[in-house]
Amino acid sequence: MRPAELERITVAQAADRYVELVRARTLTGALSPATAEVYARDVATLVELAGDGTVLDDLTGADVDAILVAFARKPDGRRAGGTAGDAAGAGQSPSSQARFRRSISALFKHATLAGWVQLNPMTRSTVTARQRGGLRPExxxxxxxxxxxxxxxxxxxxxxxxxxxxxxxxxxxxxxxxxxxxxxxxxxxxxxxxxxxxxxxxxxxxxxxxxxxxxxxxxxxxxxxxxxxxxxxxxxxxxxxxxxxxxxxxxxxxxxxxxxxxxxxxxxxxxxxxxxxxxxxxxxxxxxxxxxxxxxxxxxxxxxxxxxxxxxxxxxxxxxxxLPGELEVAMRTHPLLRERPAPEG
Incomplete structure (x- = not known):
């Protein structure tokens, strides 16, 4: 059941309450401590990108899209020392983007049930994986x-x-x-x-x-x-x-x-x-x-x-x-324009 009244709390307040709930689930064995910390880290990133003073219920689907794109472009510090011209560390991997989306989706699902938002903004998110950055060059x-x-x-x-x-x-x-x-x-x-x-x-x-x-x-x-x-x-x-x-x-x-x-x-x-x-x-x-x-x-x-x-x-x-140049190669060797072998004899 949805609560009768909406509680207008900030993104930071919602994050604190949600992370406390997630960590409590480790005590019952419902979540591993490592998984709980991943949720906590992603929710902290959401606060950083959305603004800690922003009211959670004010976030729209477009806001969520902007947050997902901003996360995709955040430098990935796990890999460093890339060569000149490559994109090592330039953004988040597709798996990290998918994990972040799952984490904040779980928060908004709880927020809907807890009465912190009238409508789950994740249902209005339209940004695609390609728009978030697609596959990294690596x-x-x-x-x-x-x-x-x-x-x-x-x-x-x-x-x-x-x-x-x-x-x-x-x-x-x-x-x-x-x-x-x-x-x-x-x-x-x-x-x-x-x-x-x-x-x-x-x-x-x-x-x-x-x-x-x-x-x-x-x-x-x-x-x-x-x-x-x-x-x-x-x-x-x-x-x-x-x-x-x-x-x-x-x-x-x-x-x-x-x-x-x-x-x-x-x-x-x-x-x-x-x-x-x-x-x-x-x-x-x-x-x-x-x-x-x-x-x-x-x-x-x-x-x-x-x-x-x-x-x-x-x-x-x-x-x-x-692959670069593959269309040009294909058209240069078009099967309909190849010379037919001369008949024998």
């Missing part, structure tokens, strides 16, 4: 030149001179090469990569395959390009630490890598790429890169779907990013 596909620069740097890692500060048993060049090459050429989800075990890789008729355990308990057997299979074999023979853990990717101490470790590896390999080919990219951005360049090279769409582990072709469209 999540978009690399161009062919950028991707070739990264792949080239990864392929050169096994021959790279060792760092003076590292002992032989601390070297990770082969492992780092495997990580980047698998991400860039096969396009697995980062969760699929870090879950991979040595036994998931097998050979059939001279072709090396990776049995990937994906979403929903589905598996797919993906053949590896020859160059990638060679680097993988070199890693297994002389780069992977001797350990009881069956994980494919191990730290030099013999522990399975975590998702966050993968980004650090990509960034480390990127530093070896020539500056004119270098651009920050996430593991998911490399998944976009795989899909984009396979499709741009006219690889069968269903084959690309099976490589990426999508259940249907409609999902694949979200991973196909626009």
């Amino acid at each position: 999540r978009r596909a690399l161009t062919r030149e950028q991707a070739q620069g990264l792949v080239g740097a990864a392929r050169e890692l096994p021959q790279a001179p060792p760092e003076r500060s590292k002992r032989r048993d601390q070297r990770t060049e082969l492992r780092d090469a495997v990580i980047v090459l698998l991400l860039a050429t096969v396009g697995p989800r980062v969760s699929e990569l870090v879950r991979a075990n040595v036994e998931d890789f097998f050979t059939n008729d001279g072709v090396r395959y990776w049995r990937i355990f994906g979403k929903g308990g589905r598996t797919r057997d993906v053949p590896l390009p020859g160059d990638v299979a060679e680097v993988l074999q070199a890693y297994l023979e002389r780069g992977r630490p001797q350990a009881t853990d069956k994980a494919l990717l191990l730290s030099w101490r013999g522990r399975r890598l975590a998702r966050g470790d993968v980004q650090a590896v990509i960034d480390r390999v990127q530093r070896r790429v020539p500056p004119d080919q270098r651009r920050s990219v996430t593991p998911h951005g490399l998944r976009h890169t795989t899909a984009t360049h396979l499709l741009a090279d006219a690889v069968d769409m269903d084959a690309v779907r099976r490589v990426l582990g999508h259940s249907d072709l409609s999902t694949l469209g979200r991973y196909r990013d626009e």
